[in-house]
Amino acid sequence: MLTVKQIATPSFALLSYVIQDSDTGECLIIDPCTDIRSHIRPYAMEIKAVINTHLHPDHTMGNHFFAGKVPIRAHRGDSGFIMRAMHSVLSSVYTTRIPPKISFDLEEGTTIPIGDTSIEVIHTPGHSPGSICLYWPGNLISGDTVFVGNIGRTDIPGGNALTLRESIKKILALPPDTKVWPGHYYMDKYSSTLAQESSFLNWVVEKMY
Secondary structure, eight states, X not given: OEEEEEEEEXXXXXXXXXXXXXXXXXXXXXXXXXXXXXXXXGGGOEEEEEEOSSOOGGGTTTGGGGTTTSOEEEEGGGOSHXXXXXXXXHHHHHHSSOOXXXXXXXXXXXXXXXXXXXXXXXXXXXXXXXXXXXXXTTEEEEETTBOSSOBOOOSSTTOOHHHHHHHHHHHHTSOTTOEEEXXXXXXXXXXXXXXXXXXXXXXXXXXXX
């Protein structure tokens, strides 16, 4: 069984996650924040990888804690020169460190095993070319693709409204009881379900053309 620990950081209203298998102690760190070390217990967990849902620096600020220790993974869609250059510059400004190497080895349909559960990578570009969501039955880590009552921005480098529209349609095809764990807690909203968000998201799909 997987447990989800949600970590809220006031800076950027960021939500990071620790997904852990309760039987084996195996876990994934999702979009690590600057103080991620205070939220993990290395003696009680086996960190398999760090996953960045996309390459914007607010979602990668804690990567350096894991450099050389575990794989740091992201979707290859964010491996282009512009995205990597922007990430490198902004990350250096925010953390005063050169960001560590990221393995751009994730793609649509990649499965990441944790204990007896396989987490599926869903490629959801639009906020960035390599934006992803992570899905396993009943749960969706949605990154900056969808929030509670909102969607990711597309007016930034790499953003594309029509592409995001198609990604939202892909998310809407998931079971309605799926719990949505977003990448930010805008308006102090930390989680929802697709059933609760479907009316708004369907309206977005109709209006984005």
